[in-house]
Amino acid sequence: MPCTGDGSVGTLFRFPILANWARTRVLTPPNLMTPTSVTQLAAAVRGVETGGGVLRAMGSNWSYTEVALTRDVTHVIDTSALANILNGTDATSPAATLLPFALNDDARANAGNLIHVEAGIKIHALNCALDALGKAMPTLGGSNGQSVAGVMGTGTHGSDVNLAPIADQVRAVHLVGPGGQEWWIEPAEGAITDLARMGSARDAGRLCSDIRIVYDTELFDAVLVSAGRMGVIYAVVVEVVNAFRLREDRERTTWNQARARIQTQILDAGEAYEGPRFMEMVLSPYADAAGERICVISTRNETDEAPNERPPAPDIFGFICNLQPLTPILAGLAGLIPGLIAAAVGVALAGISWMLFVPFVGGVLYAAASSAVITAATTGLIALQTAISSLLAVPGANIASRLANIVNLATVAGQKRIVPELINAMITFQRNPAEAPIIKESFRIMTAQPPCGEPWRDSPSCMREIDGLEFALPATPGSTALFAFIDDVFALTREFFDNNRPPGFGLSIRFTRGTRASIGMQQFARTASVEFLMLRGFAGHDEFRRRLYAIARTHGAIPHWGLIHEIDAPEVERLYGARLTSWRRQLQRLISTGGGRTETFRTSFSLSRGLEPLPGCLVPRGLLDLARRILLALARSRGMDTGRGR
Structure with missing residues (x-):
């Protein structure tokens, strides 16, 4: 495969309008490119390097934050066309496909579970492609519209107590880094390919002639979660499992009972955990007269039972999209208004x-x-009466914002008690414990995906009026951070409620193992992820969110890269410590080795978070280009492998 190709960078659009999932950020970058091959992708990177621009890749652009796109980005690569499964079946010809030919002898025994896929593929498409092969991802998050690269780059996780996040299922990464340099990166321990076979495949045109094939654990761990700063992930090899079914059961309990269960079943058990495969706790921040808070626990386990007709539970963000559980409460409030x-x-x-x-x-x-x-x-009061009547008559797509207006008017009228009632109704409706178990294919249970024969459906607009925050805390023996954090959140909620600014939100707690990714959020042997779903427009919403983040900072909670957060470079350094130093060292390596500009993938997001190379260690690009040409010529003259690096 010639590295220069024909110079094409794919279709080029001028001044596209791009919006994130929540529609809270709308940008118009000067250039949008849609490469259809790694050759075009590398050419696009080199072109931006030459022109001195700032480049970022975009999958679905689902992040709340500017992790993907900022206003200083001049060129955007849309990876949507890079969505192919690359595996073949011929293990004898280096000219056929890279996998399974290049696998080492140990990995060949597991070849059917190693899927080489372009990283622009969306999760829902990957799920269906795997299902057709009788395979499945071991773990997934609650959504399926993101690209594989986007899920990796922001550290998105599943909710399986004994499994690590999604990025940890990756066994190899094909990256186009600074300078347009292509990299094939695997960990030194547990590598899946054979260097000699990779060289043969490269010589046969399956890889770029000057790709760097590197078996290095520190570099691999760094690129797994890189927030787009290290370049564009073209493809990955993910390790999958045989297709399986899950059964989801739910039970309604109280937070005090759920807390005791977390303590004994997860925290105290440590490595000896033997509970359900999946556990999610959705709870209300509002206590009743007895001091109890509603909590619904969902558990999932593998099953041989036949799938049933019950649809998978919708994404938890969809808790605002159905007016049915709220109607009696709103009607009851409306009935009080004439008397008021x-x-x-x-x-x-x-x-x-x-x-x-x-x-x-x-x-x-x-x-x-x-x-x-x-x-x-x-x-x-008349405005409140009109707002309730209008919402009940014609719910429309903007339920959340209209509900916020009703709550604000009701609070002024002395009816703030409606907020706990609404939140509790939403939670129990969304995760209804009275319904029968759900039994479906694993990926459908995990992501609420429709059957593969049906068109994929994007999130309804009502879900986009919710602000999402998530924090990772230790769920390890002896740790008290999770419960202390939750207690402080409850106290903050009570403070705002007492001051006539009742916040409208629910929260969930899920568990995973720690990640190997250098700056993945799951930095603990077992991690609890606490997610907040906040309705916009409530009086005091912004201040509550700021105070919530301050509580998270006090407890050392690690925010999700792709959800709303307030984090700066000193805090990133405090949270990730030596692992951030390692990550920055590997970023520096990619820039120096590739002969690229430090600024090509740099944005205001990476600068403000300290996701930059270690200072004072970069070699001038001109000198690097000269050294690179000399080394390449020497290597070829001696018949050496040009891509091997450590």
Whole structure:
């Protein structure tokens, strides 16, 4: 495969309008490229390098944050066309496909579970492609619209207690880094390919002639989660398993009971955990009169039972998309409004009754003022009544924002109690413990995906009015950080409620093993991920979110790269420590070895988070280019492998 190709970078669009999943960020970068091959991808990177631009790859652009795109990006690579399964069946010809030919002898025994796939493929498409092969991903997150590279780059995780995050299923990475240099990267321990066979495949045109084939654990761990800073991931090899089915059961309990279960079944058990494969706890931050908080526990286990007709549970972000559980509460509030209006009118008129005692003109003054005071006293209540009637009559797509308006009006009217009622109703409806178990293919249970024969459906717009935050905390023996964090969140919720700014949110807790990725969020042997789903538009929402983040910082919680967070370079360094230093060292290596510009994949996001190479260690590009040409010529003259590096 010639590395230069024909110079094409794929289709080029000028001034596209790009929006993230939540529609909270809309950008218009000057250039959007859609390469259809790794050759075009590398050419695009080199072209941006030559022109001095700033480049980022975009899969689905689902992140809340600017991890993918910032306003300083001049060129965007849309990876949607890079969505092919690359495996073949011929293990004898280096000119056929890279896999299975290049696998080492040990890995060949597992060849059927090693899938070489372009990283622009969306999770839902990968799921269906694997299912057709009788295979499945071991673990997945709760959504399926992201690209494989996007899931990796932000450290997205599953919820299987004894399994590591999704990126940890990757066994090899094909990266186009700074300078347009291609890299094939595997860990030194547990490599799946044979260097000699990789060289034969390269010579046969299956790989670029100057690709660097590297077996290095530190570099591999760094590129697994790189937030787009290290280049564009073209393809990966993921280790999959035989297709399997899951059964999901739910039970309603209280937070106090769920907390005890976490303590004994997960924290105290440590490595000896033997509970359900999957465990999710969705809970309300609002306590009832007895001090208890609603909690619904969902568990999943593998099963041989036949699939049933029950649809998979929707993504947890969909808890706002159905008005059914809220209707009785809103109707009940609407029924109170006439009485509230009558009471408000009575109070308002009583406040000006003194006018009646003014000689001669008292009655006239009272009549003139009464209309104004009645209007002032009832305007908010009438607006509340109208808002409820409108929402119940025509729910529409913007349920969340209209509900926030109702809550704000109700709070002013002294009816803030509606917020706990609404949150509790949403939680129990979304994860209804009274319903029968769900039994489906694993990927359908995990991601709520429709059957593969049906068209994939994007998230409804009602889900996009929710702000998502997530924090990773240790779920290891002796750790108290998780419970202390949750206790502080409850206290903050109570403070805002008492001050007539009741926050509208629910939270979930899920568990995974730690990650090998240098800057993956799951930095603990077992990690608890606490996710917050906050309805926008509630009075005090922004301040509550800031205070919530301050609590997370106090407890050393690690925020999700792709969800809303407030994190700067010193905090990133504090959270990741030596692993960040290792990550930065490997970034420096990619830039120096590839002869690329430091600035090509640098954005305001990477600068503000300290995701930059170690200072003072970069070799000038001109000198690197000269050294690279000399070494390449020497290697070829001696018949050496040009890609091997450590």
